[in-house]
Amino acid sequence: MAEAAIRNAPDSVPVLELRGVTRVLPGPVPVTLVRDINLKIPRATFAAITGPSGSGKSSLLYLLSLLDRPTSGEVLLEGRAIDGLSDAARAGIRLKKLGFVFQFHFLLPEFTALDNVMLPMRKARLLEPRAMRARALDLLHQLDLDDSAHKLPGQLSGGQRQRVAIARALANDPHVIFADEPTGNLDTKNGRIVFDIFERLVDVEGRSVVTVTHDPDLAARAEMRIHIVDGRIV
Amino acid sequence: MRLLLDIALGHLRNRKRQTVVSLLGVGLGVGFFIAIAAMMQGFQNYFIDKIIDVSPHIEMKDEYRNPPLQPVERLYAGGAVGLTGVKPKDEPRGIKQGRAKVAELELLPGVKASGYLSGEIILRYGAKDVSGTVVGIEPERERQVSKLENDLIAGALDNLYTTANGLLVGEGVAHKLGARMGDTITALTAAGVILKMKIVGIFNTGIVELDNFRVYTLLKKAQVLQDRPNVVNRIRLRLDDVNQAEALARRIEQRYGYRSESWQEANQNVLGIFVIQNGIMYSTTGAILVVAAFGIFNIISTVVLEKTRDIAILKSLGFTSGDVELIFVAEGLLVGVAGALLGWVLGYGMTEALGTIDLKTEGFIRAEGFILHYSPWHYIISALMAIGAATFAAYLPARKAARVYPVDIIRSAA
Ligand SMILES: Nc1ncnc2c1ncn2[C@@H]1O[C@H](COP(=O)(O)OP(=O)(O)O)[C@@H](O)[C@H]1O
Ligand SMILES: [Mg+2]
Numbered sequence: 001m002a003e004a005a006i007r008n009a010p011d012s013v014p015v016l017e018l019r020g021v022t023r024v025l026p027g028p029v030p031v032t033l034v035r036d037i038n039l040k041i042p043r044a045t046f047a048a049i050t051g052p053s054g055s056g057k058s059s060l061l062y063l064l065s066l067l068d069r070p071t072s073g074e075v076l077l078e079g080r081a082i083d084g085l086s087d088a089a090r091a092g093i094r095l096k097k098l099g100f101v102f103q104f105h106f107l108l109p110e111f112t113a114l115d116n117v118m119l120p121m122r123k124a125r126l127l128e129p130r131a132m133r134a135r136a137l138d139l140l141h142q143l144d145l146d147d148s149a150h151k152l153p154g155q156l157s158g159g160q161r162q163r164v165a166i167a168r169a170l171a172n173d174p175h176v177i178f179a180d181e182p183t184g185n186l187d188t189k190n191g192r193i194v195f196d197i198f199e200r201l202v203d204v205e206g207r208s209v210v211t212v213t214h215d216p217d218l219a220a221r222a223e224m225r226i227h228i229v230d231g232r233i234v
Numbered sequence: 235m236r237l238l239l240d241i242a243l244g245h246l247r248n249r250k251r252q253t254v255v256s257l258l259g260v261g262l263g264v265g266f267f268i269a270i271a272a273m274m275q276g277f278q279n280y281f282i283d284k285i286i287d288v289s290p291h292i293e294m295k296d297e298y299r300n301p302p303l304q305p306v307e308r309l310y311a312g313g314a315v316g317l318t319g320v321k322p323k324d325e326p327r328g329i330k331q332g333r334a335k336v337a338e339l340e341l342l343p344g345v346k347a348s349g350y351l352s353g354e355i356i357l358r359y360g361a362k363d364v365s366g367t368v369v370g371i372e373p374e375r376e377r378q379v380s381k382l383e384n385d386l387i388a389g390a391l392d393n394l395y396t397t398a399n400g401l402l403v404g405e406g407v408a409h410k411l412g413a414r415m416g417d418t419i420t421a422l423t424a425a426g427v428i429l430k431m432k433i434v435g436i437f438n439t440g441i442v443e444l445d446n447f448r449v450y451t452l453l454k455k456a457q458v459l460q461d462r463p464n465v466v467n468r469i470r471l472r473l474d475d476v477n478q479a480e481a482l483a484r485r486i487e488q489r490y491g492y493r494s495e496s497w498q499e500a501n502q503n504v505l506g507i508f509v510i511q512n513g514i515m516y517s518t519t520g521a522i523l524v525v526a527a528f529g530i531f532n533i534i535s536t537v538v539l540e541k542t543r544d545i546a547i548l549k550s551l552g553f554t555s556g557d558v559e560l561i562f563v564a565e566g567l568l569v570g571v572a573g574a575l576l577g578w579v580l581g582y583g584m585t586e587a588l589g590t591i592d593l594k595t596e597g598f599i600r601a602e603g604f605i606l607h608y609s610p611w612h613y614i615i616s617a618l619m620a621i622g623a624a625t626f627a628a629y630l631p632a633r634k635a636a637r638v639y640p641v642d643i644i645r646s647a648a
Contacts, residue, residue, distance in 0.1 A: 058645060059645075062641050062644075067550055067641050068641045087554065087555065088554045088556070091552045091553065091554045092552065093552075094550065094552040095551065095552025096552070098552075100551065102644060106546075106547045106644075108547065108548075109544075110241075110244030110245070110247065111244065119548075120551050120552060122236075123551070123552060123557075168551075180644075
């Protein structure tokens with residue numbers, strides 16, 4: 001369904017576009033997080049953001065993913081300017097079009113893996129409850145988590161939690177998945193598994209993935225690399 | 235929304251002990267309110283019913299509320315002229331044309347009226363003197379204006395007709411005299427009349443003041459005792475609708491000039507105490523609920539602080555600030571509703587327990603045990619107060635949760 005919509009979008013329109021985006025943290029000593037960023041991420045692209053620690057990678061990701069608003073410049077999602085939208089409208093877009101995976105798994109501890117995955121679906125209410133459950137179980141199955149569905153996050157390993165987080169990010173069939181150092185807490189093997197999944201999301205399902213990573217081997221697998229130093233693309 | 239409720243329940247389940255304590259706080263507040271309200275309302279209703287049953291709804295007396303204005307005062311109204319040493323006119327006491335007024339008042343719809351002569355009396359039996367008030371009645375009219383007949387524990391109203399010099403006495407009066415049904419006692423009045431009278435009935439109204447000081451005889455006999463032939467000094471009215479009493483009393487007083495008191499006015503000191511009583515009840519329960527609300531404020535604040543990360547996740551996933559606020563308000567609401575339900579059970583149990591307590595009181599009224607009044611309103615009011623307090627207590631931290639900016643949290647966690 002949404003996958004078809006992604007494919008039907010005209011090739012020329014980038015999924016995400018930043019035009020002269022600058023983000024300054026106000027305060028007695030204003031801190032510039034990113035400066036004058038111009039960037040286009042075409043659809044069905046695997047993009048990696050790299051750069052030294054503190055260079056502004058996460059800040060850029062928050063702006064791309066509508067979590068943060070730029071101080072100046074424009075953010076466009078599928079050709080549409082979104083800076084003027086209300087917080088609630090932006091939350092709605094995040095819910096239905098974007099997915100998030102963070103360095104720390106960030107699962108809700110009171111909910112089982114299955115319930116965590118169903119959380120965005122239940123919020124969006126695009127499916128019947130039974131269909132939500134079936135889709136969540138299917139996502140967990142695709143991520144090789146069949147045995148973990150009814151476990152609480154506390155009962156899972158780091159790698160399993162991260163995969164549950166990815167399943168949750170995919171819950172509402174998003175166009176773009178954002179990840180901030182998703183392998184930062186994982187061993188090499190699990191890190192590779194996560195990147196395998198990302199590649200499949202892009203190559204097989206036609207979604208876009210934007211991930212921040214420190215690991216040069218993993219970054220090498222992305223078709224688009226965005227290198228940041230001191231808040232600027234170099 | 236189901237989802238938000240699930241999240242809220244998850245938070246509360248994580249803090250079982252604190253939640254249970256808050257729940258108990260709310261429950262006790264509601265429970266005490268229900269039990270105390272049942273007791274106080276029971277007492278108040280019983281008392282008011284008694285008053286309405288036993289005493290006249292409106293009583294017109296041969297008195298004026300204000301001394302009549304002197305001509306000079308009428309001319310210079312507003313206190314420009316002050317007069318001192320005015321001697322009151324020596325008019326014969328009593329209501330002028332009492333019979334005609336009774337007939338006139340009876341014409342009003344839903345009104346029954348009867349004229350009386352009331353005066354002081356001393357009863358003597360053996361070595362005992364008991365003073366009291368003697369009221370002259372006409373039994374066939376009395377039946378229509380009061381429930382005296384129902385309160386008789388011995389004898390009958392019509393005995394006043396069949397026995398010469400018959401007297402109905404309150405149970406307390408009989409007790410103080412040491413006299414019994416059928417005994418003959420001596421009655422003395424300030425008019426100097428001394429009469430042998432026979433006790434032909436004993437009544438018990440439950441209102442101590444009446445039972446201990448009141449005696450009834452035929453109106454004619456009372457006029458003889460007071461040496462005031464054909465005089466009535468009280469007209470009593472009984473209304474179909476007791477709530478009309480105050481308004482009607484004002485109209486009657488306006489019309490005839492005589493002081494006319496509604497049952498509310500005659501008992502305003504007691505009714506005023508009821509208002510204070512209810513105030514004390516509401517503030518006591520209010521205090522318990524305030525303490526409970528602090529408890530709820532405390533848990534929800536702790537949860538918000540503890541769950542800042544989860545709040546950031548929910549918001550990053552696409553939950554709005556409103557959703558987040560609702561989650562935490564729902565937590566307060568849940569504690570409030572559950573606490574109110576618990577309070578209902580506690581309150582019902584406590585009321586039942588009060589009902590089994592045996593206790594004799596003799597204050598305004600005589601009663602054995604607590605008179606309890608079960609009212610759904612007590613349950614509704616207390617639950618609304620509890621749920622309101624709990625929700626408000628949760629609202630403040632919920633606002634704080636709604637303001638969490640996810641980027642700030644995610645950034646510092648990374
Ligand atoms: N709240 C803040 N106050 C001050 N400086 C901040 C704040 N958040 C981030 N920074 C600074 O902004 C820069 C960019 O941070 P970030 O985007 O997290 O970098 P990266 O993800 O590349 O490590 C860093 O130098 C960091 O110290
Ligand atoms: Mg970072």
